[in-house]
Amino acid sequence: MVKAVFPGTFDPPTVGHLDIITRAAAAFDELIVATGVNQSKNRLFEPQERIEMLTELVEPFPNVRIGTFEGLLVDYCRAEGAGVIVKGLRSAADYDYELQMAQLNRRMTGVDTHFLPTAPENAFISSSWVKEIARLGGDVSTFVTPAVHARLLNTL
Template identity: 40%
Template sequence: MTPISSKRIAVFPGTFDPFTIGHLSIVNRGLELLDEVVIAIGINDAKRTYFTVEQRLDMLRKFFHDNPRVRVLAYDCLTIDLAKQCHAGFILRGIRSINDFEYEKTIADVNRKLSGVETIILFTEPELTHVSSTIVRELLRFGHSVDEFVPKGLKLG
């Protein structure tokens, strides 16, 4: 088993298609508790995405290039296996609703049982609960501006 770092490192897994102001809020708030956040773009061939994995990696690496406490990578394994590879003791998740909570609690319980990796759950700020990548993708598909839903300075595409 790969040893967990003495640094407080968390993997923040997701599709991030695209990365939203809600995601940024979780990263920023996570950095108040952690030494490092690894934004981990999950590769799921069954999911129909708007942006390619390469585009999402490029967008996020450029956006966070000045922040040495944030790493961006893609993965296609179990999140707990990625956490071990990154020497992370935590998985960082954000939840918007009770439905999210039920799902995330089940996954967190399994992850802890299998690997000992703890999940840190941050509740979405009330003013951001309506923001989701799904909604942003739909707006993009129909040619609407998404400026108010993505971080300022994030170049889509």
């Protein structure tokens, strides 16, 4: 049984995240979508709110569950018995950054990273951009699910 972890801040979760979750759920026996604490990111939603949004998002997938972690991702993977980290890639810049992290994680713990290129229609979507556009009054309804969109509008 291959267990994988798809980590992120998911603030908020986007349709790009959902695409990666859908594809990773089909590829692995079990997928843990793990929201972590990243001090370098300016978060709009509290951890519990992100967990609630993610729980709703993964409801259709019986082999997907939500987790949370602080500290090193590889320590979380080890504690969960996961041998694979899943990362979505939007661009070559993502690849350059994520490749070094994947090599470091493999060297430290033996955990492999599987890269999934984003669907072209989602390549420009990021949680940071969604928040910025929404804050400035732009329409982000096609970048997030209806439930996430409602939360976003209520939070801003």
